[in-house]
Each structure stands twice: as C-alpha cells, then as structure tokens.
Amino acid sequence: MTVNYLAVLVAAVASWIMGFAWNGVVGKQWMGALGWTEADRPKSVPVGPLTTTFIAELVMAVLVAGLIGHFGQVGVRNGIIIGASCWLAFVVPPTVVNYAFQKRPVKLTIIDSGHWLAVLLVQGTVIGLFG
Secondary structure (H helix, E strand, O other), X not given: OOOOHHHHHHHHHHHHHHHHHXXXXXXXXXXXXXXXXXXXXXXXOOHHHHHHHHHHHHHHHHHHHHHHHHOOOOOHHHHHHHHHHHHHHHHHHXXXXXXXXXXXXXXXXXXXXXXXXXXXXXXXXXXXXXX
16 A cells, blocks of 8 residues: 555645635634634734644645555545544544533534544545545
C-alpha cells in the first residue's frame, strides 16, 4: 500500500480552506456558544492556531489516506465512509466527554464536532477523487 502524498496535501489544504467557510457560516453562533461578543474576536490573524489546525489536518489526511488504501478500493464512496467513521469513532466521543466535563454548551459541541465531520468528509472525498 502506498499513500498518495499529493492527495494528502490537497486534502489538508481543502479541509483547511473549508474551515474558513465553516467559520463564515457558524462563526457568530460559535462565538455565542462560547459566551463571546464581537469585542472578544481576535484583532489580528491567529497565526498559531491556524498553523496548528493545518498541521492537525495534515496528520488526519495521512491517516485517512492510509485507511482508505488499507481497505483496498480507493474511491469517493470509501473516502466518505472512512472519513465519517473516523469522525464517529475518534472525534465525537472525546469531544463530547471533554465538553461535558468542561460544562460547555451542547451547541458548541455540535458546532465543533460538525466542523471536524466536514473536515474528514472533505479529506475522504479529495483523497478518493485522486484514486
């Protein structure tokens, strides 16, 4: 089994860009769930968190590519199934547990978990498209 590293890189970039779109759609609700106002919004680009996010998404894309390849048939359908399965098994449970202990609002749990579902679906789709 070989990993297509170009597919991994494109998947990481695509999911990172998708995060900007996600924030554009649910950013105000996310801030509200945190109890933030416009005054709490960062005044400059948060380079550190954005870099960390990209690195995390790159690591995730490598795993998604490896799992898709391991299961044999590289394609969009399998990419989506693997992405959704990774989300359900490895993202939702720790997010729910951590947010429950932190007494975070359910709305925040849904918004943040939804973001990671979108990330993994984008990655699975992109990697699947590369074949």
